[in-house]
Amino acid sequence: xxxxxxxxxxxxxxxxxxxxxxxxxxxxxxxxxxxxxxxxxxxxxxxxxxxxxxxxxxxxxxxxxxxxxxxxxxxxxxxxxxxxxxxxxxxxxxxxxxxxxxxxxxxxxxxxxxxxxxxxxxxxxxxxxxxxxxxxxxxxxxxxxxxxxxxxxxxxxxxxxxxxxxxxxxxxxxxxxxxxxxxxxxxxxxxxxxxxxxxxxxxxxxxxxxxxxxxxxxxxxxxxxxxxxxx
Amino acid sequence: xxxxxxxxxxxxxxxxxxxxxxxxxxxxxxxxxxxxxxxxxxxxxxxxxxxxxxxxxxxxxxxxxxxxxxxxxxxxxxxxxxxxxxxxxxxxxxxxxxxxxxxxxxxxxxxxxxxxxxxxxxxxxxxxxxxxxxxxxxxxxxxxxxxxxxxxxxxxxxxxxxxxxxxxxxxxxxxxxxxxxxxxxxxxxxxxxxxxxxxxxxxxxxxxxxxxxxxxxxxxxxxxxxxxxxx
Amino acid sequence: xxxxxxxxxxxxxxxxxxxxxxxxxxxxxxxxxxxxxxxxxxxxxxxxxxxxxxxxxxxxxxxxxxxxxxxxxxxxxxxxxxxxxxxxxxxxxxxxxxxxxxxxxxxxxxxxxxxxxxxxxxxxxxxxxxxxxxxxxxxxxxxxxxxxxxxxxxxxxxxxxxxxxxxxxxxxxxxxxxxxxxxxxxxxxxxxxxxxxxxxxxxxxxxxxxxxxxxxxxxxxxxxxxxxxxxxxxxxxxxxxxxxxxxxxxxxxxxxxxxxxxxxxxxxxxxxxxxxxxxxxxxxxxxxxxxxxxxxxxxxxxxxxxxxxxxxxxxxxxxxxxxxxxxxxxxxxxxxxxxxxxxxxxxxxxxxxxxxxxxxxxxxxxxxxxxxxxxxxxxxxxxxxxxxxxxxxxxxxxxxxxxxxxxxxxxx
Ligand SMILES: Nc1ncnc2c1ncn2[C@@H]1O[C@H](COP(=O)(O)OP(=O)(O)O)[C@@H](O)[C@H]1O
Ligand SMILES: [Mg+2]
Numbered sequence: 001x002x003x004x005x006x007x008x009x010x011x012x013x014x015x016x017x018x019x020x021x022x023x024x025x026x027x028x029x030x031x032x033x034x035x036x037x038x039x040x041x042x043x044x045x046x047x048x049x050x051x052x053x054x055x056x057x058x059x060x061x062x063x064x065x066x067x068x069x070x071x072x073x074x075x076x077x078x079x080x081x082x083x084x085x086x087x088x089x090x091x092x093x094x095x096x097x098x099x100x101x102x103x104x105x106x107x108x109x110x111x112x113x114x115x116x117x118x119x120x121x122x123x124x125x126x127x128x129x130x131x132x133x134x135x136x137x138x139x140x141x142x143x144x145x146x147x148x149x150x151x152x153x154x155x156x157x158x159x160x161x162x163x164x165x166x167x168x169x170x171x172x173x174x175x176x177x178x179x180x181x182x183x184x185x186x187x188x189x190x191x192x193x194x195x196x197x198x199x200x201x202x203x204x205x206x207x208x209x210x211x212x213x214x215x216x217x218x219x220x221x222x223x224x225x226x227x228x229x230x231x
Numbered sequence: 232x233x234x235x236x237x238x239x240x241x242x243x244x245x246x247x248x249x250x251x252x253x254x255x256x257x258x259x260x261x262x263x264x265x266x267x268x269x270x271x272x273x274x275x276x277x278x279x280x281x282x283x284x285x286x287x288x289x290x291x292x293x294x295x296x297x298x299x300x301x302x303x304x305x306x307x308x309x310x311x312x313x314x315x316x317x318x319x320x321x322x323x324x325x326x327x328x329x330x331x332x333x334x335x336x337x338x339x340x341x342x343x344x345x346x347x348x349x350x351x352x353x354x355x356x357x358x359x360x361x362x363x364x365x366x367x368x369x370x371x372x373x374x375x376x377x378x379x380x381x382x383x384x385x386x387x388x389x390x391x392x393x394x395x396x397x398x399x400x401x402x403x404x405x406x407x408x409x410x411x412x413x414x415x416x417x418x419x420x421x422x423x424x425x426x427x428x429x430x431x432x433x434x435x436x437x438x439x440x441x442x443x444x445x446x447x448x449x450x451x452x453x454x455x456x457x458x459x460x461x462x
Numbered sequence: 463x464x465x466x467x468x469x470x471x472x473x474x475x476x477x478x479x480x481x482x483x484x485x486x487x488x489x490x491x492x493x494x495x496x497x498x499x500x501x502x503x504x505x506x507x508x509x510x511x512x513x514x515x516x517x518x519x520x521x522x523x524x525x526x527x528x529x530x531x532x533x534x535x536x537x538x539x540x541x542x543x544x545x546x547x548x549x550x551x552x553x554x555x556x557x558x559x560x561x562x563x564x565x566x567x568x569x570x571x572x573x574x575x576x577x578x579x580x581x582x583x584x585x586x587x588x589x590x591x592x593x594x595x596x597x598x599x600x601x602x603x604x605x606x607x608x609x610x611x612x613x614x615x616x617x618x619x620x621x622x623x624x625x626x627x628x629x630x631x632x633x634x635x636x637x638x639x640x641x642x643x644x645x646x647x648x649x650x651x652x653x654x655x656x657x658x659x660x661x662x663x664x665x666x667x668x669x670x671x672x673x674x675x676x677x678x679x680x681x682x683x684x685x686x687x688x689x690x691x692x693x694x695x696x697x698x699x700x701x702x703x704x705x706x707x708x709x710x711x712x713x714x715x716x717x718x719x720x721x722x723x724x725x726x727x728x729x730x731x732x733x734x735x736x737x738x739x740x741x742x743x744x745x746x747x748x749x750x751x752x753x754x755x756x757x758x759x760x761x762x763x764x765x766x767x768x769x770x771x772x773x774x775x776x777x778x779x780x781x782x783x784x785x786x787x788x789x790x791x792x793x794x795x796x797x798x799x800x801x802x803x804x805x806x807x808x809x810x811x812x813x814x815x816x817x818x819x820x821x822x823x824x825x826x827x828x829x830x831x832x833x834x835x836x837x838x839x840x841x842x843x844x845x846x847x848x849x850x851x852x853x854x855x856x857x858x859x860x861x862x863x864x865x866x867x868x869x870x871x872x873x874x
Contacts (some may be wrong), residue, residue, distance in 0.1 A: 070400065071395075127594055129567070142584065199410060218584050219585050
């Protein structure tokens with residue numbers, strides 16, 4: 001595996017590690033972005049209003065149950081009909097990853113916001129905050145650790161799972177796994193595993209760091225003092 | 232678009248693959264639960280082992296299932312173990328956490344009351360801790376079952392003797408025959424959703440006192456930011 | 463119709479430090495929405511109105527306490543003022559203007575709101591919390607900061623020490639002070655306080671109550687104050703509205719009126735069997751007429767003093783020094799007719815009371831002492847008269863208007 005990783009041949013060309021890494025990051029980033037654009041507003045809003053929460057969460061849970069491979073399989077024939085090239089290689093994986101990423105983002109946004117003390121929200125309302133201001137200035141900052149947890153979970157899942165795209169002609173790091181199996185090349189398989197795991201852990205670490213930076217010190221203190229109650 | 236004639240001719244095979252799909256998933260969850268229960272007991276007896284286990288589990292989750300299946304071929308050859316070992320391993324990650332969370336969910340004052348009434352540790356565990364941790368265990372089983380159903384489709388990469396309904400997805404892809412892809416994809420999605428809903432029913436039965444919302448939530452909050460299976 | 467008592471109802475007053483406005487409930491009712499299907503299945507009866515035809519006029523600058531058992535509609539009534547809950551019918555007039563006609567957030571930004579759990583924002587520092595409403599109102603940053611620090615000082619928190627802290631780094635009592643400061647930030651004419659001191663221990667609560675009363679002397683806001691604690695109501699209220707189930711006012715009046723003449727059995731029970739004692743805590747020694755003491759001076763001939771003492775119904779003579787400060791009691795028949803009065807003859811002192819001592823404290827001290835008589839002294843320590851248990855009893859009898867419960871006055 002180390003030999004395979006260190007071999008300069010694998011670091012250049014159209015199927016070199018930088019390109020594959022880029023493809024993996026690109027598809028993960030794009031699908032997470034789409035998922036976040038859909039799931040965050042919905043999750044925040046149902047968390048704030050409590051309206052349609054059951055419906056949205058149940059849909060999210062169903063999305064959670066859909067096997068990604070099956071999702072790719074179902075989407076492929078449809079998108080291919082519109083665009084034979086990208087519709088076969090990119091869109092199925094992209095959509096399947098969006099489906100995979102939406103539930104954790106949506107449910108955590110919902111749980112985070114609806115978990116904010118209702119007394120606090122009413123205090124804000126009583127002081128004359130508008131509903132949007134309550135969401136943006138009170139609920140979202142307080143729910144931030146939970147919301148970021150959802151994004152973090154979605155990111156790791158997507159990075160690991162996007163490798164399935166390689167079975168359906170997409171590039172990315174999954175190629176090394178699929179090609180390694182086909183060519184019976186253990187070095188390539190484990191090299192690919194290493195790269196995927198490293199990328200996922202890197203993303204997770206990045207999120208953990210971001211979470212720390214973005215969480216108000218007041219919340220961190222509140223958490224630690226909740227564990228050891230003070231007078 | 233769908234070749235219903237093909238579907239009609241292969242009803243027997245579809246049924247057989249469905250049964251195989253359920254079998255592979257059920258074995259994984261059953262064995263996984265047995266092992267997890269033991270590990271959970273270990274974790275609450277020896278607290279220090281738990282962070283270590285969590286760490287390993289976290290890394291395991293970043294490794295694409297595709298790669299785990301492939302890597303095992305060189306160790307176990309093509310046997311039932313090749314399919315089941317990864318399936319079981321992924322259930323462990325979910326189940327140990329939910330079992331430990333279940334044990335930990337018993338309020339301290341309840342434990343104290345039990346001690347005060349003269350339960351010894353065994354009795355206390357059997358009569359108090361175990362029943363009270365059932366809801367979280369079932370939540371874990373739900374997640375483990377659904378993700379196993381998803382993972383079984385990927386075991387089709389091992390060859391025609393595995394994969395359950397996933398077999399059709401792969402064969403259909405290689406034969407460029409959309410009907411067969413859908414015959415694999417749609418039922419596996421239905422299977423996952425049906426099992427998911429069945430577990431929700433069980434959860435409600437077991438915790439009639441919990442609000443609907445709580446049932447939905449703790450499924451997710453068992454693993455709030457933990458990475459998840461690439462299924 | 464609600465009574466306005468000795469308060470003149472004006473639509474608004476300007477005090478030295480800010481503004482206050484009248485608050486008037488005009489036949490206000492609240493029925494909570496239709497019961498959910500789930501609750502109906504659970505067999506709960508259809509909800510009667512939480513508040514029924516409430517009419518109450520609160521003059522500007524007064525503290526009006528809404529007090530009553532749990533679930534009687536106090537919070538609902540309070541929240542209808544800042545329209546966190548919309549009344550089902552009736553009007554609420556603030557400074558003479560119907561609250562329903564005002565723009566919602568504008569209305570709320572002009573009303574201070576303090577709740578039991580303080581509702582401080584955990585992710586913001588103390589100074590940010592206090593500056594909340596000014597920020598919503600778009601004040602310049604420098605003015606917000608200046609105002610926030612001023613208010614922290616006003617509620618007794620040193621800005622240098624507390625401004626940068628987070629709510630979780632404060633004690634319960636400190637958090638409540640910040641809650642009050644935050645509500646005052648934009649100098650609202652009206653404050654709503656829902657069990658503001660309910661979550662702190664009794665000692666801290668008492669201190670917060672005292673400080674708040676002192677603060678109110680300066681700011682003179684119109685304050686609606688909810689509590690379920692009758693003692694707090696009597697202490698804090700200029701006016702007290704006793705609520706009964708369904709948001710009905712069983713009695714509305716000053717604390718003294720409430721205690722002296724409860725309007726119904728319900729009010730009498732609610733204020734408690736010890737309402738006589740409670741009234742004592744509302745009155746002070748200066749409120750009752752003092753009895754003259756028979757005085758003997760140190761060094762005075764004893765025979766003369768004995769004669770004076772025996773002539774008075776009180777069997778004691780009060781011994782004082784040259785500055786008329788009390789030294790001790792002498793029992794009249796035990797005074798030896800020869801020689802002069804000396805300190806050695808005196809039996810132990812009664813408690814010394816100031817005109818500011820509450821009658822309740824006075825009575826308690828007197829019961830503890832040998833002689834059931836309190837000596838009232840002025841600021842320089844000179845005797846100004848005596849208080850006896852009988853004179854306190856007499857005071858209670860005099861001020862009790864109609865000792866038997868009168869029919870309910872405010873309920874329809
Ligand atoms: N949001 C609500 N929906 C339905 N009923 C409510 C609601 N809030 C309060 N109530 C009911 O209205 C009555 C008055 O409640 P509340 O004003 O909170 O009483 P208090 O503050 O005096 O304890 C109670 O019977 C309560 O159950
Ligand atoms: Mg209340």
